Amino acid sequence: MQPTDLTPHAEPELIVFRDVSVHFPVFNASTRSFRKRVIQVATGGIVAPDHTGHIVVQALTNLNFGIRSGERVALFGHNGAGKTTLLGALSRIYAPTSGSAEISGAVGSLINISLGTDPESTGRENIFLRAAILGLGRDFIQKNLEEIIEFSELGDFIDLPVRTYSSGMQLRLAFAVSTMLRPEILVMDEWLSVGDKNFQSKAAARLDAMLRDTKILVLATHSRDLALRHCNRALWLEHGRIKLDGPVKDVAAAYFGK
């Protein structure tokens, strides 16, 4: 491949969002009740959505953007701006309530790497559990088991229940398994940073290895440094809409101030 072809815009758009909105209904007691729903149907009354007491939270509204292979996108925005919801939509967890979201390729989401950890099971069992949640094959983990255990620096603790671990140990284990993932599109909520100084450099190297094989990164972050270091583009979300979209330098300057 010619070097000139490597510019991001020559690459295909793997993610295309057109007018994507994600609105959460808030059910009050009356609409959740089965009894009342049956009565509604039975009496034949068609009740307009507004009158059933539906309140809708508009987490994302009319998002339009595309992300090409090779792009590393930082998501900026205050708490509640819709960053996590957008990560969920990118991970195919939330289907848009309106609009269309086309996502081509396997998505790996590291939104909460400790999700599903079972404190009663051993570290070893949790490796398989965590891997299963990520959709990694059992054989694949079996093959890399020793490497994961060694990386997590847990030693003999690996055969003890995870509830006996310090929070740092738990995080190292979750990190070691989660970074086995090799998705085409990687979605992260904050940059993963675990352990002491020594471990952090090891962890950074492992994350970099993971990123090398990843076509697209979407990283929600509050850190200007991380965004500038790892990303080449940024989206600034405000009240569930895109306020600014462009090269990370420009957006960071606007969002964080000069």
Added chain:
Amino acid sequence: MLENLKAAMADIARSRHYASLIHILGWQDMRHRYRRSFLGPFWLVASTAALVATICLILGPMFGLPPEQYVPYVAAGMIVWGLIVSMCTDSCQAFISQSTMIRQTAAPLFTYVARVAWRNTLLFAHNLVIFPVALWISGAHSNMNALLAVPGFLLVLANLAWIGLVLAILSARYRDLPKTIDSVIPVLMFMTPIMWKPEMMPLRIGVKILQFNPFYWMIDLVRVPMMGGIPPGKVWVGAAVVALVGWVVALILFARTRERIVYWL
């Protein structure tokens, strides 16, 4: 609609890819429930056994039925009934109780229903221990027809799986449904021949109505072979037809709601 239907079937097909997750979580559920207790899952076995023994001791003589007929009948019936009950009640919570996980991973939704089915299959397997004991105590015998209980069980499971999927979806949306199921179950237990036999019904019409109780033939599909009999062909066909129709209904419901379920949690 067709696209949604395809997506719903893809969800179910993709859950096979998560077989190890289903397996690990199914076991984990069982271990957690009886964590650090001495008997472990055999607590469930003990409580089923106690129930069977009590029914046999009190109702057996009242009905004037010989133990070698009545004891295996009640034991097999209660074991299958236990599977049906726990599948129905647990399925109501299949999505609700896993809301954190569902909101953070893209694992197919059917994975959570399969997990409930797997956990209950494991518990059912534990409960099966009661049956040979019941045979031995009552001096009854079974025969090779008992092997037919395996396809019978699979057909029951095929039915419970679509019922579970429907209950999981509707419960996520209508939170009164799990409570409704909880209160209907004991009523159904008396309407279904577990402690009594259909031929004891005084009115012919009662037996006729009984044919429409799906739990009756679900139990019979496993209970009859366990006791050495062969369930009539119409029961097999009926169960297969209901499974087929049920799955079509469940798939249509799943297709229509799949994308919305996460919003309801």
